[in-house]
Amino acid sequence: MKKPNEEIEDQLWFEDRLKDAMTQFDAVHAPKVPSLQQFEALVDDHKQEMKKRLWKELLLFWLIACFILGLMLWVLDRNVVWFAILQICIAVGGISFVTMRFRRRKVSTWKS
Amino acid sequence: MHDETKLIKQAVRGDSRALSELLQQHYSFLYQYLLKVTMNKNRAEDITQETMLKAIEKISSFQGKSKFSTWLITIASRLVVDRIRRNELEKHWLQEQQSLHSIRFDTLQRGDEWPEALQALGQLSSDIRIPVLLKYYYGYAQEEISSMLDIPVGTVKSRLHNGLKQLRKEITEHEEA
Numbered sequence: 001m002k003k004p005n006e007e008i009e010d011q012l013w014f015e016d017r018l019k020d021a022m023t024q025f026d027a028v029h030a031p032k033v034p035s036l037q038q039f040e041a042l043v044d045d046h047k048q049e050m051k052k053r054l055w056k057e058l059l060l061f062w063l064i065a066c067f068i069l070g071l072m073l074w075v076l077d078r079n080v081v082w083f084a085i086l087q088i089c090i091a092v093g094g095i096s097f098v099t100m101r102f103r104r105r106k107v108s109t110w111k112s
Numbered sequence: 113m114h115d116e117t118k119l120i121k122q123a124v125r126g127d128s129r130a131l132s133e134l135l136q137q138h139y140s141f142l143y144q145y146l147l148k149v150t151m152n153k154n155r156a157e158d159i160t161q162e163t164m165l166k167a168i169e170k171i172s173s174f175q176g177k178s179k180f181s182t183w184l185i186t187i188a189s190r191l192v193v194d195r196i197r198r199n200e201l202e203k204h205w206l207q208e209q210q211s212l213h214s215i216r217f218d219t220l221q222r223g224d225e226w227p228e229a230l231q232a233l234g235q236l237s238s239d240i241r242i243p244v245l246l247k248y249y250y251g252y253a254q255e256e257i258s259s260m261l262d263i264p265v266g267t268v269k270s271r272l273h274n275g276l277k278q279l280r281k282e283i284t285e286h287e288e289a
Contacts, residue, residue: 010276014248017283021229022148022249028222029153031143039132046168047128 120180123171131171134180135164142184148249149192149242151234152211153218159195163188185250186260189242193261196238232282236275243268244275 076083116137122130142163146156166187174183212234216226233241242261246252247268254272258265 010272011248013280014276018229018233018279019249021227022233025148025219025230026144028219029144029147031140031157033136033139036132036136039136040128042164043128043132043135043168046165050169 116180117176120174120176124174124176126172131168135167138181138184139164141181142188145185145245145250146188146192147215148233148245149189149238150211151215153215155195155211159188159191162191166191182252182256182260185246189246189261192238192242228283228286232279232286235282236278240271240275240278243271244279247272248276 072083072086075086116134119130119134123134139160143156143160146159146163147153150156150159163184167184170187174180178186212231215234216231219226219230233244236244243257246257246260247254252260254265254268257268261268
């Protein structure tokens with residue numbers, strides 16, 4: 001671990017050798033900033049797009065939910081045992097999926 | 113500064129004009145940061161645009177604990193890191209070399225010089241260059257860089273150590289030659 005003095009030395013060295021060159025680089029490559037109207041158009045367009053995407057996702061969610069619910073009711077109507085088996089399978093699958101996702105996230109946080 | 117706080121509050125509440133003003137005010141800063149990180153004009157423009165779009169999507173969750181510029185830099189840095197991860201290593205290295213030649217040529221064409229300091233900085237790989245820039249040029253603390261890049265403080269320290277060591281070596285070698 002570096003001592004505070006060494007950190008200050010590193011900072012001073014960087015400022016002495018690189019800072020001016022980088023400030024100059026920034027000045028040379030200053031971009032042309034778009035107008036406020038262009039930014040407003042970008043923000044409004046993207047908000048519209050996000051709303052559309054949200055509605056699409058919501059619609060897809062309801063379609064899938066209705067399909068699954070219909071299927072489950074149909075199975076329940078035909079055979080109670082198969083309905084129970086299906087319910088157990090879904091519960092076990094869901095729990096294992098969530099556990100695996102959670103573990104993988106923990107490992108990746110630790111690794112990075 | 114006070115004005116910025118007001119704009120942030122309005123933007124978080126959903127005011128598009130306030131958000132547009134904030135994005136416009138930080139455009140140059142963000143682009144220049146990304147240009148130094150990527151050393152590639154097209155990629156810098158591309159990621160600046162992507163960062164702005166992400167900011168529009170996430171503005172309602174911005175809590176104002178950090179400065180708006182810090183928040184933008186965090187989004188941008190993570191986008192850069194994601195792109196590096198998606199590229200294969202060798203391809204990425206080749207692209208970096210080509211980008212460095214191209215930005216060097218562009219700088220020289222604009223009548224400015226290309227000092228050894230920039231060449232040395234460009235030789236660093238992006239994952240090392242990002243923490244070096246954030247710490248020594250933008251003045252962020254190691255803990256802040258760690259949370260900005262979502263990596264442990266130890267990794268930040270080792271990257272800073274390696275980065276500075278490499279910079280010293282390149283610049284000293286050039287001075288001695």
